[in-house]
Amino acid sequence: MNAKQKDFFLKFDNRASLDETERMLYGHDIAAIPNLVKPIIGNTTPDAVVQPTSEEELVEIVRWAYDEGIPMTPRAKASSGYGGVIPMKKGLVIDFYRMKNIVAIDKENLTVTVEAGITWEKLDEKLKKEGLTLRLYPTSYPSSTAGGWLAQGGAGIGSTEFGYYSQNVVSARVVLPSGEVRVFEEDDLELVSEAEGITGFISQVTLKVQPLEDLDVVSLACPDAHELQRIVEGIVQADLPIWAMMFINPKMAELKNKAPLMEHYGHPIEERVILPASYIMTLAFRKKDAKTVRPILDDLVKPCQGEILSERIAHHEWEHRFKLMVVKRLGPSLVPSEVIVPLSHLGDVMTEIERKVDQPIVKEGVIIQKGPDGNPEVVILGFIPGDQRKLGYNFVFGLVMTIIKIARRYGGRPYSTGMYFAKKAGQILGKERVKRLKVFKREVDPKGLLNPGKVLKNGLLGMVMTFASAFESLIRPFGNLVITQVGERPEKPIRDIPPDVAWYAYSCSQCGYCIDECDQFYGRGWESQSPRGKWYWLREYMEGRTQWDQQMVDTFISCTTCELCNLRCSAALPIEPSWMKLRGQLIEDKKKMTFPPFEMMVAALQAEGNIWAGYRKSRGEWFPKDLEKKHGPGHRAKNVYFAGCTASYVENDIGMASVRLLDEAGVDFTYLGEKENCCATPMLVAGKWDVFEETMRKNIQAVKEAGADTVISSCPACDMMWRQVYPTWTKKLGIDFDIKAKHYSEVVAEKIASGEFTFPKNGQEPTTVTWHDSCHIGRVSGVYEEPRELIKAIPGVRFVEMEHNRQKGHCCGSVLTLLKEPPVAADIGKDRLDEAVEAGADKVLALCPCCEFQLRVSADTKKMDLEVVDLARFASSALGYDFPDPNPEVKKQWAVFEGMIALMTPQGFADLMGSMWKELIDAMPLGMGGMMRFMGKIPGALNMMKPMFPILFPRLLPLMMPKVMPVMLDRVRERIPMPDYMAEQMPDLMPKVMDNLMPHMIGDLVPLVTQPMIDYLRGKKAA
Ligand SMILES: Cc1cc2nc3c(=O)[nH]c(=O)nc-3n(C[C@H](O)[C@H](O)[C@H](O)COP(=O)(O)OP(=O)(O)OC[C@H]3O[C@@H](n4cnc5c(N)ncnc54)[C@H](O)[C@@H]3O)c2cc1C
C-alpha cells in the first residue's frame, strides 16, 4: 500500500490500524500451521485493518479498495480454522467487530435480522428476552458470528432438528465490489453461503429463530461406534423429537477426565465429573417431549450394551458443551480434521480411523437428522494432540489426509474448503454449485480481489495438498511413528517467558471466547488488547519474530485485572494470573518502565505510606471523633477496620460510613490510624513488587500489633490483598500469617440475617438503585449476595439488576485504564452507567472507592446525570447519618491526576522543558551551556551537532536535573493545580520520579526536544 492509499484510513481514526504488531495479529486463524507448510503460504500480515461500523461504510471501503486494486479479506471472530480469514495476498483485512446490531426481531414470523458481526451468544441473550431463541448455533457460540457462520457454512448444536445453518437463513444483504448491495434469498443464497467472502461481504443476515422452551438433557454411554450408530439409527427411525445430539469418543472422555480444572488463586473452582471411557452421547430435547423421548431412549440403549448416565454427567456435558478446547491444555497443540459422513457408515469410519491412525485421536460429532439428500449425516471433528514447535507435528498433520480419505471411501466429504481444500470444492459443495460460483465470481470480481486464495483457487498450497492426498499412504507411516505425549508439561522458560505462561500461550485455542467481555478489549476494540491477541503475541515473541517494546509492555500492564477472562476461557487458562506474573517479570526483573503515574505513587507510598501524596499524619483525620474511644487506634479488638488510601484521603465518606455501620451493627473493631499503609495493590499491578512486599510486611505487623486476627475492609482491592494475595505471598516468603479477611457487607449481612441488626422503617426516601459488582469483591472474593442483602434490608429501596451482574459483572474501567488512557476509561465507564440507566436506576450503588471514583469521573466526562453512591454511605444515611459530599474532592484529585498523566509522557516532558530552556542551558555542566549558546550564533553549527544529541542528552540530563528542579517544580505547579500538602511534598517526590522515568523515556524525549532547543539557541523562540 502506498502512502496515498494509507491516507484513506485517516478518516476512520481509531477504527483503522496500520500498526505492525496489530496487523500481525490479524494475519492468522485458530489453526497452528505446521512449520513446513508456512513457507508455502508466505507472509500473511495484512497491510491494514479496518473496522466499518455500518453497511454504508463497508460499501465505501470495498468500493475504494477495489478501485485501488487492493486484495480484501473479511474477518469476523476468526474462530474458524480453514484459513478463510488469512490474508493470503496481504492487502486489507475488513474486521466486522463493530457491525453487531440487531436490526429487527419479527416475533410473528419467527425471524431476526442482524448485522453480520453479532455473536451468537449476544444475539441469543437478546432473543431470550423476547421469549425466543436460536434454532441452532456452532459450539463456538460465545465468540463466532452470524455472518461468519454463513460465509463459512456448517452445522452445530440444534442441527439434529434444523440441519445446516444455511437452511435456516432467509436472506443476506451482501456488499459487492461495485458498491452494489444485493439481497440474496432462497437458491441464490448458495452464492454467498460457504463462499467465505469470495463473492461479496455479508452486511446483514435474516435468520429463522424458534420459541424459547425449557430443555431436558440426557447423556448415554455405549462401548463402540457401531453400537452408537445403532442407537442413533433407532432414534431417527422412531422420529423422536430431539433438538440436538452430539457425542464424544472414549479418548475424548479420557482426556476430559485429565484436563486441568478452572482455578482461582491456585484452588480448583469446579468439581471434576469423571466420564466413563466410552462413546458418550448427549441429547437435548424440549422438556415437554421428555415423556416421549426418555422411555424410548431406555429401550434403545439396552440392546446396544449402552446405559443412561447420571443426571450429573448429563448436565456437566451440556453446561460444558462450549468448552471442548480444554483438552488442548494437554497438547499444547491439536491437529484438527473435520469430515461429514453418512450415519449408515459412522461405525465403519470411526473403526477404520482408529485402525489406520496410530495416534491418540479425540473426536466429537454432531448428528444431522436430514442431510442435503434427506438421509442422516454425522459431522466428525477429530483432534490429535501434538506440539506445533516440534518437527513431528508436521508429520502428524499429514494424518488429516488419512481421515479425509477414509471418509471419502464411505461416501463422506471434508467439512469445508477454505484455504486448504479448494481443490476439493466439487466434493464439498457439489459440482453444479461450484460451476455457478465460478461464473458469479467472474462476474462480480473479475480482478480476483475478494478473499483471494480461498474456496475455488488456492495456487501452490492447493498443489501441495493434492500431492499430500495422492501420497497419503506413504506419508501416513511417518505421522504414525511420531511419539505423542499427552499431558501438561511446562518445562523451562522460553526467552524469559516463565514455563507455565509459555505452555498456556501454546494451549490457547484462539477460540476468541475471552475477547468481547474483556474491558481492555471492548474499550479499544483491537485484537492486541485481548487475551487471545496477547497469547498469540507471546508465541511470536518466543519464536523470535517480535521483541518487547514499550507499547507491548503497556499492553500487558493495561489489563484491569477484572478476571472475567479466566471464567470465559474455553481452555480454563489462568489468564489474568499469567499477566500478573509477567508484570513482575517485566518491571521488577527486566526493569522496563511501568505506567509513569505509578512512579509518583511509589514515591508517595515510600515517603508517607499512601498513594495520594497525603501526609501520614493526616491518614486518620476522617475518623469520627465520637467513635475514637470505642474503636479508634489504641482500642484493642480482634477485628481491624482497614480503610485503605482512597477512603482515607479522597472519598472520606466511605470510611466514615463504614465505621458507623459496623458500630451500629454492634461489631467490636479497632482502627490502625497512622499505622495503616496502602494495601499495595497499585504496587502489585504496577509490577513494583519490592515495594509491594515491603508494604505488605508493614501492614501485617500493624494488624498483629493491634492484637487482631481479622481484617474488615471496605475497599475490594484491600479485601483482595488480605483474603487472597497476602496469604499467597506470605506462604511463598515464609512469613507467619494467621489473619482472616472479611468485607463489612458480609459482617453486616450476618447481623441482619441473625436479627441482631435492622434498619429503622422511616430511614430512606423511596428510590430505585442498582448494584455494581466490583471485580475484586465479586469475581476475586466471591462476595455477591451480601451487598444485595444489605441493600434489600433498607426500607423504601427498590432494587434493580444491571444486565451484567455477579460473575458476569462488567468492570468499571479503573484503575489501569484511567491511568493509561483516560478517554478509553470514560468509554468503559459509560458502558457500565448505560446499563444502570437501562435498568431504570436513579442511583448506582458501589463499594469500591476506585470504581466510584472512575464512575463519577465517567459520568462527569460523558455528562450523564446519574448519581454514584457508596453502599456504606447509603446504608448509614438510612440510619440518620450525614456525610460530606465526596464529589468536589474527587474532581480536585482527578484534575491533579489528569495533569500528571499528561505531564508524564515524552510529549508532556518535552513541553515542560520547552518552558525552561534558559535554566536548562545554564545548568549544563563543564561550561557546555555557554558553548551551546555560542554555537547557536554560527549558522548550521547546531544542525551539525544534531546526531550527537541522542548520545549527549542521556548523559547530561541527570547532571542538570538537580540544578533545574526548583524551576521545574514551579512549572509543574503552574500546570497542575494541586493541594498544598501535595505541593509541599513535590520537592522530595519529583526527583525520585524523574530518576525512575528518565532512563526509560529519554529515547523518545530527545527527538521531541532537539529542534525546539536549537530554535531557542538560535533565538527563534524565547522560553
Ligand atoms: C471451540 C470451537 C467450536 C466450533 N464449533 C463449530 C461448530 O459446531 N460448527 C461449525 O460449523 N464450526 C465450528 N467452529 C468453527 C467456527 O467457529 C465456525 O466456522 C464459525 O462459524 C466461524 O465464525 P466467525 O464469526 O468466527 O467467522 P470467521 O472465522 O471470522 O470467518 C469465517 C469465514 O467467513 C468469512 N467471513 C467472515 N465474515 C464475513 C462477512 N461478513 N462476509 C463475508 N465473509 C465473511 C471469513 O473470511 C472466513 O472465510 C468451532 C470453532 C471453535 C474454536
Ligand code: SF4
Ligand atoms: S482480567 Fe479483565 S481486562 Fe484483564 S485480560 Fe482478563 S478480561 Fe481483560
Ligand code: SF4
Ligand atoms: S485465552 Fe482462552 S478463551 Fe481466549 S482465545 Fe485462548 S483459549 Fe480461547
